[in-house]
Amino acid sequence: MGGSRPIRQLPLPIPLGAPDSSIARIPKPDRVWVTRSLKMTSIGWVGFDMDYTLAIYDQGRMDSLSVDTTIERLVKRGYPSYLAKLDYDYRFPIRGLLVDKRYGHTLKMNRFKVVRKVWHGMKQLPKETIRELYHQRRIRPESSRYHWIDTLFSLSEVTAYAAIIEALERRGEHVDFGRLFRDVRESIDEAHRDGTIYKQVLADPARYIYRDPHLAETLHKLRSAGKKLFLLTNSPWSYTDSVMRYLLGAAMQEYPSWRHYFDVVIVAAQKPTWFREGRPLMERDGAVLKDVHGPLERGKIYEGGNLREFERLCELPGSSVLYVGDHIYGDMLRSKKESTWRTAMVIQELDAELEAHERSMHDMARQRQLSETRENLEDELRFYQARFKELAKNDTPDLEAQTELTRTKRSIEGIRGELRSIEGEYTRLRELVDRSFHPYWGSLLKQDNELSIFGLQVETYADVYMRRVTSLRHYSPMQFFRSPHDLMPHEL
Numbered sequence: 001m002g003g004s005r006p007i008r009q010l011p012l013p014i015p016l017g018a019p020d021s022s023i024a025r026i027p028k029p030d031r032v033w034v035t036r037s038l039k040m041t042s043i044g045w046v047g048f049d050m051d052y053t054l055a056i057y058d059q060g061r062m063d064s065l066s067v068d069t070t071i072e073r074l075v076k077r078g079y080p081s082y083l084a085k086l087d088y089d090y091r092f093p094i095r096g097l098l099v100d101k102r103y104g105h106t107l108k109m110n111r112f113k114v115v116r117k118v119w120h121g122m123k124q125l126p127k128e129t130i131r132e133l134y135h136q137r138r139i140r141p142e143s144s145r146y147h148w149i150d151t152l153f154s155l156s157e158v159t160a161y162a163a164i165i166e167a168l169e170r171r172g173e174h175v176d177f178g179r180l181f182r183d184v185r186e187s188i189d190e191a192h193r194d195g196t197i198y199k200q201v202l203a204d205p206a207r208y209i210y211r212d213p214h215l216a217e218t219l220h221k222l223r224s225a226g227k228k229l230f231l232l233t234n235s236p237w238s239y240t241d242s243v244m245r246y247l248l249g250a251a252m253q254e255y256p257s258w259r260h261y262f263d264v265v266i267v268a269a270q271k272p273t274w275f276r277e278g279r280p281l282m283e284r285d286g287a288v289l290k291d292v293h294g295p296l297e298r299g300k301i302y303e304g305g306n307l308r309e310f311e312r313l314c315e316l317p318g319s320s321v322l323y324v325g326d327h328i329y330g331d332m333l334r335s336k337k338e339s340t341w342r343t344a345m346v347i348q349e350l351d352a353e354l355e356a357h358e359r360s361m362h363d364m365a366r367q368r369q370l371s372e373t374r375e376n377l378e379d380e381l382r383f384y385q386a387r388f389k390e391l392a393k394n395d396t397p398d399l400e401a402q403t404e405l406t407r408t409k410r411s412i413e414g415i416r417g418e419l420r421s422i423e424g425e426y427t428r429l430r431e432l433v434d435r436s437f438h439p440y441w442g443s444l445l446k447q448d449n450e451l452s453i454f455g456l457q458v459e460t461y462a463d464v465y466m467r468r469v470t471s472l473r474h475y476s477p478m479q480f481f482r483s484p485h486d487l488m489p490h491e492l
């Protein structure tokens with residue numbers, strides 16, 4: 001073919017090679033973490049708890065408010081007035097601790113319910129005491145001797161309890177640890193019941209509640225994909241209305257009020273009982289409560305009720321519900337045990353946990369390296385010890401056998417020395433890493449190389465977890481959240 005032009009390679013406008021995937025990644029703190037795979041396509045209803053889930057409270061300020069209120073009431077009950085002037089360290093407690101009311105101790109356990117860290121008042125107890133007190137017999141955390149600290153609301157109880165023990169004992173006063181704990185709890189419960197705390201928060205919501213600017217858009221994204229949303233909270237109507245108005249009021253033009261985001265609103269739910277039996281469902285009409293007969297209606301306010309009735313009235317199969325909450329027992333565990341709801345847990349401590357993890361990366365890698373070396377050295381030690389035994393059997397060794405015996409002995413001593421120094425460095429690193437996570441307890445979710453009891457509960461009962469509800473906005477409402485591979489020790 002005469003006039004054809006030669007074919008030339010066209011220059012490519014894009015440089016070849018792998019694209020930079022880091023720009024496509026959702027930043028770590030904003031990610032949703034998966035313990036059990038979850039297909040959002042199979043989710044028709046997404047439910048939300050309110051306190052500490054949609055409404056993220058400023059922990060320090062809430063604790064300070066709770067402790068002040070508690071102390072005021074304790075002084076009225078006859079406790080010394082100098083307690084009002086103490087320095088309370090609000091960083092002290094974390095979730096997942098156990099209070100031992102017999103001794104006035106606060107404990108952290110690993111996933112096997114073995115106590116690993118203990119504080120009496122504000123003093124840390126040594127390993128030997130822990131062994132003596134808690135390792136001789138199995139702990140029964142559910143017995144009346146102990147009290148679980150499993151909500152962010154209850155952290156302030158521990159702050160007050162530990163600091164008061166410390167202060168009273170320093171003055172040589174006798175402390176009835178069981179009674180003190182009861183008094184602390186009753187004081188704070190009273191303050192919640194009679195509305196003291198509610199009133200203070202609502203008087204200045206911006207001081208206590210973080211108004212996430214992305215909340216409206218997150219809920220809207222789910223709704224746009226056809227999901228139905230519901231609110232299921234233990235808070236009473238008036239408080240719920242005020243907080244939700246603060247969080248979502250005038251956030252998006254399409255929604256004239258916060259109630260328009262939700263298909264069903266249930267307040268004063270009394271979780272965890274709500275998941276088991278609960279009360280009959282009522283409709284709130286101003287100050288009046290009415291019986292509910294027909295299907296649930298958008299725009300109405302419901303109170304109480306229970307899981308079965310809710311599922312029946314909404315005609316929904318349990319497995320199509322994703323419930324988002326912050327409370328292991330009330331939101332995650334109960335819904336997992338009593339229903340087939342899928343669960344998402346909001347863990348606001350995740351920010352600090354991820355930051356510490358990042359900071360300690362280098363030290364933790366060194367720890368793993370040391371563990372590996374230790375394992376190799378232990379193999380070697382076993383080998384030389386067996387050899388030594390073998391050689392020592394010879395009652396009449398010749399010169400060569402004697403030299404080998406001496407050399408073997410020296411090798412054993414050398415390895416033992418190395419193991420000791422590894423142990424020392426490992427312990428130093430562990431303390432460093434612990435302090436980087438938390439000044440008193442180390443990581444919230446881990447203990448040494450294992451999960452903490454709290455970490456285990458998260459892994460068992462939360463299908464996915466995240467720092468904020470608004471982390472969901474980074475994902476498609478049809479996302480397939482895939483869990484990582486489970487590896488057993490022999491697969492590592």
Ligand SMILES: [Mg+2]
Nearest residue numbers: 049051052326
């Ligand atoms: Mg909550």
